Amino acid sequence: MSYLNTLIFGIYPYIALVVLVVGTWARYDHGQFTWKAHSSQILRKKNLVLASVLFHVGILVIFFGHLVGLLTPHFVYEPFMTAGTKQVLAIVVGGIAGVMCLVGGVMLAHRRLTDPRVSASSTSADNLVIIILMVQVLLGLATIVPTLGHLDGSTMLLLAGWAQSIFTFQGGAAEYMAGVGWIYKLHIFLGLTIFVLFPFTRLVHMLSVPLEYFGRKYQVVRKRA
Template identity: 50%
Template structure:
């Protein structure tokens, strides 16, 4: 058991992160044509609109909530919130965002599996990654009752946050994870696996979404017109440069 925990919670996270970054870079360099989300909006719009908005809004909130909530040192958020207050906020906000994300993903998965035309144009990896995300969300929602029960003494949250901060500082301690409930452990391992599968799925378009924020800081594009020297009598066209 000790060997298994050491692999899953000490070695495996760095394997997943290495594949995540290097695989994404290699795919962008070698297969830029596949760097897209493969939208099927033309085939069926209504259910896609609801599912996509709920899913993307919820998943972005959950991602940044996990990132900031788990990696922020206790001494920093302790200036504003106690550990119990932080866990209560995480349960309420995460529960709302997770439920919205789960409903949206269920709509997207149902749409992709129930419509023959969309099913025919879907890659097997598209369906597989949706199923994995659906299971991951279900596991995350299953941890909420336990987290709410432990609001008064958020020991599990503190153990997991300390463990994840240890990964970020290259000093993970698998013993911190060994004592928590099984659904927290499976949720974490499956989350790492999603990072591992990221470069080989349509999820790579997430990089483009974050990169597009750079357009906010780009200067305006200047467009000028230049007259061409043509013989008299000809209309003088304008060419944009």
């Protein structure tokens, strides 16, 4: 069991990160025409705006909440709040964002899987991604149940210690996960697997922020002679 814990939470994270970075770079370099979200709005607009807004707002809050919550050292926020307070804040904000993401995602998945026109234009990867994301959100919401049983922030500190050890290349990162509940481990494992799938799916479109738009040159338009 110790070997499996080390493999999943000590070695697999680096494999997932390497695949994420190298795979994304390779796809951008060799397959830019595939770098898109394959929008199906033209095929069916009903409920799309509501579902899309709920899903994207929810998942963005979840993503940045995890990013800040896991990678911010404890001493940074300790003068302002305790680990327990931070955990309660994460439950409230994450719970609301999770429900939003789940409702929007289920609506999008139902639309993609049941509408004949949308389904015909969807790939297996599209269907797989939305299903995996919904399972991941469900697992995240499920972690709230055991978390409510210990609001001292101890589990959050272990998870943050693991994440910070991985990103700072410290040894023994997997030791943080040894005493963590299985629901947290499953949630993290699936999250790492999403990193592996990222370069090969439509998820890459989240990196396409058009920042160059604000600094681009004006388009030159000339009249015909």
